[in-house]
Amino acid sequence: MSESFTEALGRRVLLGDGAMGTLARASGGLVEGHGAELCVIAPELVSALHERYLAAGADVLQTHTFAASRPRLERHGLARRVREINLAGARLAAAVRDAAGRPAWVAGSVSPATPPGLAVPVEEARAAIAIREQVEALVEGGVDLVVLETFSRAAELLAAIRAVQDVTDLPVVAQATFVDEDGELLTAAGESPADVVARLVDAGAVAVGTNCTLGPQGLLDVVRRMGPTGGPFLSAQPNAGLPHVVADRSVRFAGDAEHFARYVLRYVEAGARLVGGCCGTTPEHTAAAARALTTHDAWSPPATPRDARVVPAPRAVPDPTPAPDEEIDQPGPGRGAVERWLRGRPASREFLVAAEVAGAGGPDEHLSRARRAVSGGASVLWVSRSRARRATTSTTGLAVHLHDRIDVDTALTVTSWQTSLLALQADLLGLHALGVRTLVCETGNPPVHAEQAVGDGVWEVDGLELLRLAADLNRGVDADGAELGTATVFRLGARVTPGADDLDREAERAVAKVEAGAEFLVSRPVFELERLRTVLDALDAAGRRVPVLASVGALTGYAQAEHLRHEVPDVVVPDAVVEPMRRAGDGPDAARTGLSLAAELVAEAAALVEGVVVRWPGSAVPGLDPATAVTRLRAAANGVDGSRVRR
Template identity: 30%
Template sequence: MNTLLDALSEKILIADGAVGTLLYSYGVDRCFEELNLSHPEEIINVHKQYIEAGADIIQTNTYGANYSKLSRYGLQDQVKEINEAAVRLAKKAAGQGTYILGTIGGIRAINQHISLEEVKRGFREQLYCLLLEGVDGILLETYYDFEELKTVLQIVKKETDLPVIAQVSMHETGVLQNGMDIKDALGELELLGADIVGINCRMGPFHMVKSLEGVPLPKSSFLSVYPNASLPNYEEGRFYYAAEPDYFGDISNELRLQGARIIGGCCGTTPAHIKAVKERLISREPVKEKKVKTQELIKLKDPHIQKNLLHRKVKEKKTLIVELDPPKHLDTGLFFQGAKALKEEGIDAITLADNPLASPRVSNDAMGTLVQQKFGLDPLVHITCRDRNLIGLQSHLMGLHTLGIHNILAITGDPAKIGDFPGAASVYDLSSIELIELIKQNNDGLSFSGKSLRQRTNFSVGAAFNPNFRHLDASVKRLEKKQHAGADYFISQPVFSCEHLVQIAEATSHLHAPLFIGIMPLISSRNAEFLHHEVPGIKVPDEARKLMKEAEGDALQSRAVGMEIAKELVETAMELFNGLYIITPFMRYDMSIELIRYANLIEKEKREVPYDHNIV
């Protein structure tokens, strides 16, 4: 039998279709790779069905047979056994003239921050198992993360001379998740040594044809295409694919005309789909020349740089922001009264929390827009990962940009179970770090899927900092990750100790992203105890709680003591940081105004102190 590459130089080869979704359609809903050990006859039967349908190439049932994915099922110690069994079952099913590809799927996904080092360890383990059992080639499929695919491709090229197929997956037609054009991506994979480059999964055949229209024929490799049957339908708790095999077969000729030498199927395809492809292409020759359709490039609009972006302000001068939470009811009078008064004090921005403590409030984007329109006050809108899935987050960001809101704080958000609606679901499609990355990708003019937004957003993105954990260095390590993800500045939880402020300044001195330090005036002993014992991320020192306790029962004295503590903190913070973040307690914006005036007084006195040339 000719080698796979020899065969491809002469004709189009038909590959098999889905294994996992075919098993799923039979009612199997578990770790499909484990079936290599527990139900080998089922796997052999799937292979035989595809071969009988006309497949020249079959792939091993090993898409997710790596340490990371098998560990979800407690099977991480059976990587070797599962991969070995998969190759043996494929060989048992295959007849003369059938090529067997060892399949390795992508690992890094939307909500998995798996390091490339971890990817490489798991990949090598699986690769060696497949190579030792003897396959005709390696199939790398369903890689949304282009860096991951390039990394593993280089590994496999060093370990074997067998043909390697490198296939990317896209969320949007013709463009990768990172915004890279499919033409450029396949060209880069070819330069890295892939023998066959291609696309698979996520899209049906129509959109794969559209994606390939701008891709020239590879110069030193071949082109492969494994479309999904269609987009999935959902009914009575199960997913299914409705595309007819005849349609799939008919459109396979259009894939041939785009230069495909290997045509198979991904999710939702069955032996009937592959049979239809075989019947349509059995007498067709591969194309040797192709007219590439030129893609109309969309010029990204780069809007005017906003002079009020917080990370710019705070690097240039002492910058003061104040939190005033939207109300829990529809009586917004007091809120707007407070916002107007804060504007008159000259603050740099008003920060608006996103349903803090998981309790619903008037939406902060609505209040931020009105504050901006009514008073010309810049809003800093918080966005939690708790309340919106990925679709909602992307939509929300586009909406904020359209409203002219450009300062954002990306946070995880308190879990729903602690709030007013404990039965509500917490979404958490993204972590706060991944949300920061998404916002930065929007600033490059790209949506999460890599599709052009046709404009660049101009967000200044802040990240939360909790300095009240037992080990400050652990909190700072997380700040470093957020800074690496693209955070422009940090906003801290309230701090109630001057000694703690000094420790924070020393621990964060190496970070180039500026820090707004949180100051929250205490209003009573009860308030201090509640914050200390019941609010996540806040700790009030014993000394402050003692002072508030001594003033208990006297509202005016309690306020005075709380303000005295806060003013001491403001004075120290002004010496150590460029950003001050005042948190208004219970809409008591008069207390915030008093702290604003105190901070401004300190800054004014500092400017008025004459310079003494005798001081060295």
């Protein structure tokens, strides 16, 4: 090859490939052990995947050797095959490169030596030995560079760079992964993008950057906060979007190719020189990115990369935090709203307004938000689950805290993912004893993991079976069929997903949930009503119609609308919502536009459903806080909000 990777990167933007594991599974390449084992048991498949990415326009092919170090392979009984697997993986990619007929480079993929789920990293000396062993085999197999990817601690990434440099003088690309914890972009060790760059800038890597965990939009913020580095080039490889578990309990990623491609261009405008995809991305994403890059002057770096940025979302206004010993400032509307709502006759049933309690902060911050929502007219507080990975107040603890401090019904989402049947039963009995009696049962999705976007988890019980368990407890029977001393008196709800890809199946599931014991249903966020109407028609046809709460939220800006539309699974945001938000942008007035759109939706929904769950960001933004949102949407449901948004 006449031009080295470093020379090419200095001259132009290079496009990397996408996920290998995602594509392998989609192509039927399933192994009971480690995914990299495909390099030796199904080499034709791995070669075909590399060829597809090359044909799509990728300049850089990553070996299918992520997590193929000794500490990671030994968990699958493959510790003796480290060299064999990595050598095979490198040779497969190198053969495709050599037959390409155009410049292309092979990157040896190396992950942290620490397996996921371990609270303490592998001891530093052992990790260095493992990385050197893996890299030696990759270099022997013919790689052109080494990519250290998905590292969640800067110290571990720095040590890995040094371990690679002990073995070879090939260029190194060093990538950390970050999670978005309520607006803060941090590694698992609590480091910001700027912190990571500061640790790595003089380590000798040809490029530093970020990959995985976040979707295209979130990763752009990381890239901007990382650059300019003052030395190494920048790299960016996002996931396709958020992962979610589908009907067969496999994992799918939200995120379409054209959306991905738009953000690849924005990475380049922000200074990135190596761009590509991570989990959930496919050759379709790579091809879309290649087409997008032809419209950009990608052969030379931007003149002022830091100036090329979208207007930031409105800055959050911190919530006032009450003192720990603050007295309850208002008693609330009293208990029993859910009971009255469920027992009411359809013709005279009151339209229920519940307020979601979510976002960053501790119990006192949440208590402050909840009080403001109640002051705005909410008769129920709903504590939803969180996908955060950082330490935070448990949703169960938060629900009990709110129940104890505010005289109002408190509902709690209970998820079955990663919890055994008997543990769930114990949790339910504990909640009942503590006074939390309104539950929304769902299977749930795992939180985004800094290394594995999702894990298989414990699937002993899904949302439907969780409902049946709770319904049995209400009948005085436990999971083994034994009689309890006292039956529980839960009011049970379940989730319904109008934005599901297979709406017919979702409607069937909704009917099954009612038959399993759900007394009401709560939709996932809706921005249009036709798909929800389809589910309700199926319930009516089956004679299983129960009260329904539609989850409605006020968008705070165009960036949020774009994120929900393209990166969040099972959420449909129509053009009629996106276009007004595009005009509103991300400035101070955008939240008011979002709230007006939500009010219009609630006014229409009042004739279709029996209530709404009002969702809002954890912190107040200009024009939108819990009290404002609840008051405005309650008025819309009662037909007294007359504002309209120009479409």
